[in-house]
Amino acid sequence: MAESITKITKLPELIKLEYTLFVLPFTYIGMLFAGIPTILQFLLITVALVCARGAAFSANRYFGWNYDIRNPKKINSPSVRNYHKNELFAVFLLFAIIFMTSAYLLNYLAFALAPLIILLIVLEPHAKKYTEHRHLSMGLIIGLAIPGGYIGMAGRFPLALPIYILLAGYAFFSAGNDIIYTINHRDFDKKEGLKTYPTKYRVKKALNISILYHVAAAALFIIFGVMLNSIFVVLGAELSYIILMTEHRNLDHKDSDSLRISFFNYNIAVSIVLLLAFAAFTLTAI
Numbered sequence: 363m364a365e366s367i368t369k370i371t372k373l374p375e376l377i378k379l380e381y382t383l384f385v386l387p388f389t390y391i392g393m394l395f396a397g398i399p400t401i402l403q404f405l406l407i408t409v410a411l412v413c414a415r416g417a418a419f420s421a422n423r424y425f426g427w428n429y430d431i432r433n434p435k436k437i438n439s440p441s442v443r444n445y446h447k448n449e450l451f452a453v454f455l456l457f458a459i460i461f462m463t464s465a466y467l468l469n470y471l472a473f474a475l476a477p478l479i480i481l482l483i484v485l486e487p488h489a490k491k492y493t494e495h496r497h498l499s500m501g502l503i504i505g506l507a508i509p510g511g512y513i514g515m516a517g518r519f520p521l522a523l524p525i526y527i528l529l530a531g532y533a534f535f536s537a538g539n540d541i542i543y544t545i546n547h548r549d550f551d552k553k554e555g556l557k558t559y560p561t562k563y564r565v566k567k568a569l570n571i572s573i574l575y576h577v578a579a580a581a582l583f584i585i586f587g588v589m590l591n592s593i594f595v596v597l598g599a600e601l602s603y604i605i606l607m608t609e610h611r612n613l614d615h616k617d618s619d620s621l622r623i624s625f626f627n628y629n630i631a632v633s634i635v636l637l638l639a640f641a642a643f644t645l646t647a648i
Contacts, residue, residue, distance in 0.1 A: 373416075373453065382415050383630045384539070385507050387637035388532055392511030394644050395525055399515055403468065407514040410464035410472075411507055416457035418483045418504075424450040425487040433550045458483075469517035472510075479506065494557040497544075497575075501536030505529045524589045531582030538575035538606075539629050541568055542613070569610070576606040583636060590643060598639025602632040 373379075389411045393399055399407065423430065427447045430436045445453070458480050465476040482503050489496035508529045512520040520526075541559050544551065545568065548560040559568040580603035587595030609628035 378419055379412070379416075380626070381419075382412055384536070384633055385415070385504050385532070386411055387633040388505070388528070389507040389511040390637055391528065391640045392508040392520070392525060393515045394511075394640060395520065395522065396512045396516035398644075403515055406464045406468050407511055410461055410468070410514060411510070413457045413461035413464065414479060414483070414507070415504075417454050417461055417480065418486070420450050420454040420457060421483050422487045424454055429550075429554055429556070432554075433547065435547060435550065465514070468514045471517050471519070472514050475510075475513065479510075482506075490551075490556045490558065492557065494559050494562045496557065497537035497540045497559060498533060500540060501533035502529075504536050505532035508532060524586050527582055527586045527589065531579045531586060534575040534582065535579035535606075535629075535632065538572040538579065541572040541575070545569075569613070573607075573610050576610070577603070580606060587639075592639075592643040594639045594642040594646070595636070598636050601635050601639075605631050605635065 386408070389407065393404070393407055423445075424447060427450065430439065461480070462473070462476045465472040486496075486500055486503055489499050493499075506529070509520050509525055512525060544558040545560045545565055548558070548565065551558055552561040559571050562568075563571075580599060583599035583602055584596055587593075587597075587599050605628055
């Protein structure tokens with residue numbers, strides 16, 4: 363019993379709950395694009411996003427189990443230390459069921475599309491075996507939370523082009539972040555034949571690609587603001603560019619702590635800044 367309680371209390375650590383803060387603000391932007399939600403809609407969209415991310419992380423750890431148990435940098439991770447492989451699959455099923463239930467309670471379209479999201483979540487961990495461009499595919503899949511927020515709120519597909527510009531921006535933003543994250547695992551990934559930019563290129567070139575992706579993301583965020591004719595969003599997007607370039611200027615790729623801090627703190631700041639900017643735009647438009 364005590365062991366089961368321990369496993370439950372370790373769930374937030376297992377799925378890196380704090381990483382949800384990267385995409386949750388963008389999900390809320392998609393939601394606000396459709397209007398002001400009720401408390402129930404807000405809660406259900408939040409639960410759906412958190413559980414979709416939980417399903418994605420647990421699926422990633424389940425399919426990556428045979429790698430994780432051999433990776434010296436993951437030997438003390440929760441997925442190896444606290445859970446057996448089959449337990450990770452059970453965690454994935456739990457989050458997938460809660461995600462599907464939340465989608466069902468939101469509206470028919472959200473529920474109809476939920477199995478497609480689960481399928482993408484299951485397929486994504488395998489991409490690293492085939493292409494180093496999986497950074498972008500991962501960013502695009504996570505970024506589907508933006509139109510997902512709109513669908514959860516409105517019950518229909520978003521037709522407004524700015525949402526898809528924001529989605530493209532998020533894909534580059536997330537891909538740039540993931541390149542930084544995978545530098546810590548470069549030696550192991552290269553040995554195992556896993557494909558990332560840091561394993562295909564030297565670290566410096568991989569970081570240059572990350573910078574390029576972050577510049578592209580900031581440019582798309584600015585275009586998003588211009589299309590909305592919102593000074594708040596444009597200024598938020600410009601600030602996001604400053605934050606991202608500050609991240610790269612302060613990054614020390616030889617220091618694991620620097621990589622982790624840069625990956626986490628700066629990128630959460632970008633997400634929150636853009637949400638606050640869009641919220642200001644929404645309030646002034648009411």
